[in-house]
Amino acid sequence: MAAFIVRRLIQSVFVMFFVALVAFSLFRYVGDPINQMVGVETSLKERDALRERLGLNDPMPEQFWRFISSAAVGDFGISYQHKRPVSEMIALRLPATLELSLISAILSLAIGVPMGVYTGLHRDGLLSKVFMTVSLVGISLPTFLIGILMIYLFAVKMTILPSFGRGEVIQLGWWSTGLLTTSGLKALIMPSITLGLFQLTLIMRLVRSEMLEVLRTDYIKFARARGLSNRAVHFGHALKNTMVPVITITGLQLGSIIAFAIITETVFQWPGMGKLFILAIENVDIPIMAAYLLMIALFFVIINLVVDLLYYAVDPRLRIESGTAHGHG
Amino acid sequence: MALLEVHDLVVEFPTRRGVLTAVDEISLHIDEGEVLGVVGESGAGKSMTGNAIIGLLEPPGRIARGEILLDGRRIDNLPYDQMRTIRGKEIGAIFQDPLTSLNPLYTVGEQLVETIQTHTDMTPTQARARALELLIEVGIPAPERRVDQYPHQFSGGMRQRVVIALALCVNPRLIVADEPTTALDVSIQAQIIALLKRLCSEHGTAVMLVTHDMGVIAETADRVAVMYAGRIAEVGPVKQVVKRARHPYTHGLMGSIPVIGHDADRLTQIEGAMPRLTDIPTGCAFNPRCPQATDRCLRDRPEPMPTEDGQVACWLFEKEAAHV
Numbered sequence: 031m032a033a034f035i036v037r038r039l040i041q042s043v044f045v046m047f048f049v050a051l052v053a054f055s056l057f058r059y060v061g062d063p064i065n066q067m068v069g070v071e072t073s074l075k076e077r078d079a080l081r082e083r084l085g086l087n088d089p090m091p092e093q094f095w096r097f098i099s100s101a102a103v104g105d106f107g108i109s110y111q112h113k114r115p116v117s118e119m120i121a122l123r124l125p126a127t128l129e130l131s132l133i134s135a136i137l138s139l140a141i142g143v144p145m146g147v148y149t150g151l152h153r154d155g156l157l158s159k160v161f162m163t164v165s166l167v168g169i170s171l172p173t174f175l176i177g178i179l180m181i182y183l184f185a186v187k188m189t190i191l192p193s194f195g196r197g198e199v200i201q202l203g204w205w206s207t208g209l210l211t212t213s214g215l216k217a218l219i220m221p222s223i224t225l226g227l228f229q230l231t232l233i234m235r236l237v238r239s240e241m242l243e244v245l246r247t248d249y250i251k252f253a254r255a256r257g258l259s260n261r262a263v264h265f266g267h268a269l270k271n272t273m274v275p276v277i278t279i280t281g282l283q284l285g286s287i288i289a290f291a292i293i294t295e296t297v298f299q300w301p302g303m304g305k306l307f308i309l310a311i312e313n314v315d316i317p318i319m320a321a322y323l324l325m326i327a328l329f330f331v332i333i334n335l336v337v338d339l340l341y342y343a344v345d346p347r348l349r350i351e352s353g354t355a356h357g358h359g
Numbered sequence: 360m361a362l363l364e365v366h367d368l369v370v371e372f373p374t375r376r377g378v379l380t381a382v383d384e385i386s387l388h389i390d391e392g393e394v395l396g397v398v399g400e401s402g403a404g405k406s407m408t409g410n411a412i413i414g415l416l417e418p419p420g421r422i423a424r425g426e427i428l429l430d431g432r433r434i435d436n437l438p439y440d441q442m443r444t445i446r447g448k449e450i451g452a453i454f455q456d457p458l459t460s461l462n463p464l465y466t467v468g469e470q471l472v473e474t475i476q477t478h479t480d481m482t483p484t485q486a487r488a489r490a491l492e493l494l495i496e497v498g499i500p501a502p503e504r505r506v507d508q509y510p511h512q513f514s515g516g517m518r519q520r521v522v523i524a525l526a527l528c529v530n531p532r533l534i535v536a537d538e539p540t541t542a543l544d545v546s547i548q549a550q551i552i553a554l555l556k557r558l559c560s561e562h563g564t565a566v567m568l569v570t571h572d573m574g575v576i577a578e579t580a581d582r583v584a585v586m587y588a589g590r591i592a593e594v595g596p597v598k599q600v601v602k603r604a605r606h607p608y609t610h611g612l613m614g615s616i617p618v619i620g621h622d623a624d625r626l627t628q629i630e631g632a633m634p635r636l637t638d639i640p641t642g643c644a645f646n647p648r649c650p651q652a653t654d655r656c657l658r659d660r661p662e663p664m665p666t667e668d669g670q671v672a673c674w675l676f677e678k679e680a681a682h683v
Contacts, residue, residue, distance in 0.1 A: 248454055252460040257443050258474065271464060346463070
């Protein structure tokens with residue numbers, strides 16, 4: 031177990047190294063940073079001085095080493111646009127994105143799994159058919175459209191929910207949370223539904239097909255033959271066996287939720303990292319882009335590690351132990 | 360009164376091309392503590408009959424007509440939750456493939472305890488003690504260690520022992536064993552059959568042993584029912600059916616078993632194959648393959664007729680039956 035975690039951590043270091051390489055190459059190949067930092071009236075000489083001072087004339091490996099060693103301690107340099115440390119700007123916006131993403135993920139699991147179980151158990155029921163049809167809509171409509179429709183309905187027409195922003199936030203150390211105020215929670219409703227709807231339908235459909243698969247197996251039939259209650263058969267025996275693929279997909283999707291919160295954050299003017307990234311692209315603010323890239327890669331690496339550990343918890347067959355399978359006898 | 364009675368049971372499968380009759384008016388009974396072997400080729404309706412008895416026909420299969428009685432009480436029309444209290448408690452079941460009968464995500468002990476607690480008021484500690492007892496009874500070595508292991512840590516034979524322990528854990532009065540050894544190595548088959556036979560005679564449990572293995576039947580069963588194309592061809596005491604089979608189909612089946620010390624170049628075999636459910640011939644379903652078929656066999660379907668110690672559904676025995 032410990033060996034497994036160590037192995038995964040070493041892999042993760044490699045993954046992060048390569049992402050860092052890609053992020054670093056942004057500095058080199060996406061425009062000239064000096065152009066972005068100075069005005070038109072700056073002379074060539076001043077530009078060269080600045081280039082020298084920022085270390086842009088040093089050899090590549092040296093620059094790269096400087097980049098990753100400072101990134102490793104959370105220093106991503108100074109934003110070209112805002113002239114403030116990138117790490118500070120990200121720390122300011124990270125809580126907004128993480129809260130939105132986590133609430134969406136919880137929402138999609140808490141609703142998607144029961145709906146999937148229901149549609150799996152009552153495959154020909156009327157309600158199942160309604161769920162399946164509605165889920166098609168969820169899968170095929172683009173996120174931003176749903177967001178805009180909701181804004182129109184709940185913010186413009188009914189004026190019960192705010193159309194943009196996070197509402198009031200409370201500071202817990204450096205973390206600003208919107209989960210503790212009514213207006214903060216209200217502001218979360220529409221963005222988290224918009225962001226989570228696709229994953230919700232995906233999880234529902236996944237759980238449904240897995241349930242249909244598992245309910246056909248011999249061990250479910252044998253569980254019924256032992257006279258276990260429907261509840262025990264469906265939730266204890268069937269649902270648990272659907273969990274491995276669900277964990278895989280949920281893990282991947284959580285990464286995507288965080289990474290692709292960009293669109294939702296734009297629609298709802300949500301002050302998160304996605305919006306920061308969009309603005310950074312518009313202004314070729316490379317330090318922010320590089321930092322964002324690294325952050326997202328880090329999230330994916332962490333989530334994948336957690337997913338692998340969850341497999342271990344759920345499926346005993348994946349636990350490598352001595353003394354398995356005792357031949358024939 | 361017999362422990363289990365099946366009267367004129369019909370199991371149907373509605374399909375797009377019409378209704379298929381998988382089990383066609385079968386009647387049989389099993390007495391307390393008796394082992395009834397049910398043999399036949401694949402698709403003869405053996406497993407279907409077993410599934411109907413435990414109330415676990417896979418949809419869209421359904422019992423169309425007939426009744427199943429346990430202790431004289433009808434159980435074929437019980438609602439799911441009432442049937443549930445009979446399954447496991449009164450009627451246990453063993454299925455073909457021990458590798459897939461156990462839930463891979465729970466330890467053997469958890470599955471035993473769960474079943475015991477479903478049907479009794481035992482505390483978790485008592486149930487665990489009972490689980491250990493059962494593992495010893497079915498011959499699993501080092502049960503204290505094995506009880507906390509997962510199914511994948513057991514071999515096929517050991518898993519079938521666990522399945523037997525699960526089927527027997529609250530002392531049911533009848534066990535429906537559907538091909539309990541087919542998926543196992545030949546060397547282990549005999550052990551498992553011996554175990555099942557010993558446990559059931561110790562506990563006085565009746566067994567409906569569904570198999571296509573005549574050898575297993577000859578060794579284990581008290582009586583045999585031979586099934587062909589969804590119907591019963593012949594029923595009788597095991598000696599009678601094995602040694603002096605009446606129905607030409609049973610004859611054919613017996614002829615296909617190799618006899619030790621009897622030097623035959625070729626085993627006899629029954630020509631042709633069992634008809635598909637979609638085109639069962641009129642008259643006797645066996646007539647296309649029967650060496651003794653007459654015009655009457657092509658025309659009229661024989662119903663099971665009583666003999667001195669059983670039943671046979673064949674026109675050849677009409678006269679004999681009339682004298683009983």
